[in-house]
Amino acid sequence: DVKVTQSSRYLVKRTGEKVFLECVQDMDHENMFWYRQDPGLGLRLIYFSYDVKMKEKGDIPEGYSVSREKKERFSLILESASTNQTSMYLCASSFDRYGYTFGSGTRLTVV
Amino acid sequence: KQEVTQIPAALSVPEGENLVLNCSFTDSAIYNLQWFRQDPGKGLTSLLLIQSSQREQTSGRLNASLDKSSGRSTLYIAASQPGDSATYLCAVVSSNTGKLIFGQGTTLQVKP
Numbered sequence: 001d002v003k004v005t006q007s008s009r010y011l012v013k014r015t016g017e018k019v020f021l022e023c024v025q026d027m028d029h030e031n032m033f034w035y036r037q038d039p040g041l042g043l044r045l046i047y048f049s050y051d052v053k054m055k056e057k058g059d060i061p062e063g064y065s066v067s068r069e070k071k072e073r074f075s076l077i078l079e080s081a082s083t084n085q086t087s088m089y090l091c092a093s094s095f096d097r098y099g100y101t102f103g104s105g106t107r108l109t110v111v
Numbered sequence: 112k113q114e115v116t117q118i119p120a121a122l123s124v125p126e127g128e129n130l131v132l133n134c135s136f137t138d139s140a141i142y143n144l145q146w147f148r149q150d151p152g153k154g155l156t157s158l159l160l161i162q163s164s165q166r167e168q169t170s171g172r173l174n175a176s177l178d179k180s181s182g183r184s185t186l187y188i189a190a191s192q193p194g195d196s197a198t199y200l201c202a203v204v205s206s207n208t209g210k211l212i213f214g215q216g217t218t219l220q221v222k223p
Contacts, residue, residue, distance in 0.1 A: 102155035
């Protein structure tokens with residue numbers, strides 16, 4: 001089975017900190033995605049990548065950036081964390097469009 | 112713009128009951144449709160994936176159907192168990208954008 005691993009289950013960061021969320025997949029998938037999930041708003045796409053060093057903005061990229069230096073790793077960066085970025089962050093990967101596999105999520109709290 | 116709707120938002124049933132969760136989408140131009148399960152505070156677990164050319168998929172007590180022309184999918188759960196309690200999410204991959212678009216989910220509670 002494809003495994004998508006998010007490095008942290010829970011994170012607490014201070015306002016203004018630079019935050020890195022890491023995601024690693026082990027099945028050589030080209031496509032990787034970052035979503036955030038909030039009550040009442042559902043899952044929203046932040047950024048995605050179809051290849052190494054390639055990135056595209058999703059629906060809510062403001063305040064975020066990403067890095068994909070290796071195929072298996074896709075990092076989400078909060079340049080200067082703010083309280084409105086408190087959320088559940090979910091990473092996913094897919095091969096072409098044949099099904100998505102999600103990680104277990106990172107619950108980020110910004111205080 | 113593709114929109115995905117799930118009805119009902121919440122459902123409570125007694126153990127042993129068969130039940131159906133509904134998903135509708137506004138644009139039939141999809142590559143596939145996927146059903147996920149999410150337990151509180153956890154990530155998403157894929158349950159079933161239906162390609163646009165398929166009509167249904169089955170896994171154990173779960174059966175998902177797809178009617179692309181009418182923009183509908185159902186997830187049938189047979190002989191429900193308390194362990195089935197979770198939020199069920201439907202998502203489609205749009206042919207136009209290649210993006211995965213989610214519904215808001217149905218929160219299921221199965222009472223012993």
